[in-house]
Amino acid sequence: MGLIKGNTKWILFLSTSNEPDERHVHDLAYGLLCLEVAGVQEENISIYIDGKNRQWLAQLIASGSAKSHVIKESKDFSVDQANNIHENIVMFITGHGGIEGIDAPTPITPYNLLQQIKGSPNLKQAILYLGQCHAGIFNYIGAGRRAFPSDNPDPEIIIIGATSLHNSLSSPTKEHFVTGEINWVANLFLLYAFKWISKPVDVDGDGKITVIDSYKYASAVSNIANKNAKIQTFVTALDLHQKWIAFRAAVQQNPTDLNKLNFEAASTQLEAALDIQFNHQECWILNAIPAQSIEF
Amino acid sequence: MKVNNIRSNELPEIDSSIKECVNLGQWLLFRSKAIQPDVKEAAYFLKAGTKIFCLNKNGKILETIEKEKLNMPIDELIYFSDLLQPKSLSNMIAR
Numbered sequence: 516m517g518l519i520k521g522n523t524k525w526i527l528f529l530s531t532s533n534e535p536d537e538r539h540v541h542d543l544a545y546g547l548l549c550l551e552v553a554g555v556q557e558e559n560i561s562i563y564i565d566g567k568n569r570q571w572l573a574q575l576i577a578s579g580s581a582k583s584h585v586i587k588e589s590k591d592f593s594v595d596q597a598n599n600i601h602e603n604i605v606m607f608i609t610g611h612g613g614i615e616g617i618d619a620p621t622p623i624t625p626y627n628l629l630q631q632i633k634g635s636p637n638l639k640q641a642i643l644y645l646g647q648c649h650a651g652i653f654n655y656i657g658a659g660r661r662a663f664p665s666d667n668p669d670p671e672i673i674i675i676g677a678t679s680l681h682n683s684l685s686s687p688t689k690e691h692f693v694t695g696e697i698n699w700v701a702n703l704f705l706l707y708a709f710k711w712i713s714k715p716v717d718v719d720g721d722g723k724i725t726v727i728d729s730y731k732y733a734s735a736v737s738n739i740a741n742k743n744a745k746i747q748t749f750v751t752a753l754d755l756h757q758k759w760i761a762f763r764a765a766v767q768q769n770p771t772d773l774n775k776l777n778f779e780a781a782s783t784q785l786e787a788a789l790d791i792q793f794n795h796q797e798c799w800i801l802n803a804i805p806a807q808s809i810e811f
Numbered sequence: 812m813k814v815n816n817i818r819s820n821e822l823p824e825i826d827s828s829i830k831e832c833v834n835l836g837q838w839l840l841f842r843s844k845a846i847q848p849d850v851k852e853a854a855y856f857l858k859a860g861t862k863i864f865c866l867n868k869n870g871k872i873l874e875t876i877e878k879e880k881l882n883m884p885i886d887e888l889i890y891f892s893d894l895l896q897p898k899s900l901s902n903m904i905a906r
Contacts, residue, residue: 537839537858574812574885687835687897695814698890698897699836706900740900758828772864772872773825779859780828783837 517724517810518603518642525555526606529564530589530619535610538685540564540572541699542609542646544579545690545706549713553811557582559601563589565620578692589619592631599635605642607709609702612647612683625653629672638670640809642726644677644733646705651679651799658802673809674801675730677704677737684737684796686744700787703737704798710736715811726806734798744791752788759785812885815842816892822855822870827894832859834896845883855889 527543529535543562550560557580564572564586572586587595611618616625632641645653658672677683685700711732715724718731762778800806819830832838839858853865853873865873890896 534861538836541836570884578812686900687837688900689897690899690901694812695888697814697836697888698834701900703900710901762828776859776864776872777826777828780826780832780838783832783860784828784835787835787837 518605519554519811521603522601523555523559523603523605524599524601525550525560526592526604527560527562527564528589528592528606528608529610530617530623531565531610532618532620532622534568535564535566535572537575538700539609539702540575541578541697542702542705543607544576544692545701546607546709547576547579547584548692549709551580551582552713553715557584560584561595562586563592565589578694578697581693589623596631596635599638602637602639603641604632604635604638605644607644607646607705609646609705612645612649612652614649614652616652617645617647625656628653629656629658632672633669635670640671640805641673642806642809643672643674644705644708645674646677646683646702648678648682649680650676650683651681654679654799654801656801659805671805672802673726673806675708675726675733675806676799676801677702678796679799681796682790682794684741684744684791684794686740686791703740704733704796707736707740708733712811719807721807723808724811726809726811727800727803729811730798730800730803730806737798738796741791741796748788748791752785752792755781755785755788813887814890815887816890818893819891822866824870825857825866825872829857829859830891830894833857834890834894836897840889841885842887842889843883843885845886 527546529539529543562584565588566572615622617623653674658674660668660671685702688701689696689698708729711729716732717724718728759781762781766774766778833840841856852867854868855866857864857866863876865876867873
């Protein structure tokens, strides 16, 4: 039985040591929308988002679903996994990341995440999609099922990363949500992973819709989107730089609230354009052999 | 939470670079009846990074508000219909 009809827990995860960025919450709201389009039942979806403003988070997430979803905090994840009853988990992680791991009240290291999942009772396999920057620190770890002891096998873990040891890339998009069209700066890799789940493509042509197809699709299409964004922002970055110079001069001469805000707006746009120009994203998959046979 | 598109001349007191950040999804512009700012004529709220600004009906900056007040419902998300908005990345095809 495939993951969607099977005994699978679908996890949308955003941990943070501060307040979450709205764009990351939108990433997960869009994921929620796509999971429900794919036919995942609401009781099989678990959402973990850190942040003090719970009502605000609930409202942003509600843009992805007309159904009521409980939003837990990242600290609840380990408790839930210790009481796991699902054979499979599929987990999508957005937010910030770095050399210390995934940003969280206590940063989540590759070893900690691996141990939590490997130690989940009843779990046979887990597929993790990592969208955060420097996701590659979660590569080259012991994700595969151990050969021994054969009478008590540990879960098979497949990890798919948006990028290796670089920043991950996000671009502005406009997508249709339950509440209408919303504009946000989307994590490109997760956006296309979610899109694939809502409308899967058999990329390798083997007649099966498998995890490896999702990896190939999300990687290739996010790279195309990235290339197109680089072309588009090359010229606009030059214009944005001129604007940035003008607003900097204005704020130096007359530091009003409006001039400061204009300068901040120009800085935000220029930095976003330069991020696209100078970042390289290379997606990866760990434990690719079982990924070829696990079907959605 | 409704999504509402208004014309940019409805908020003449803020410049286009600010409105572009809103349209690109980098900043959030919204209305909320539940937020009670100290300045009564606040009509819009702009979340720019970690700061939240109260704007009057013309977009003039009135004050910044505390982050705690953000735990309130958004009645309307606002975009500008006559300024550039991002194209959906759903429409992109491999080439």
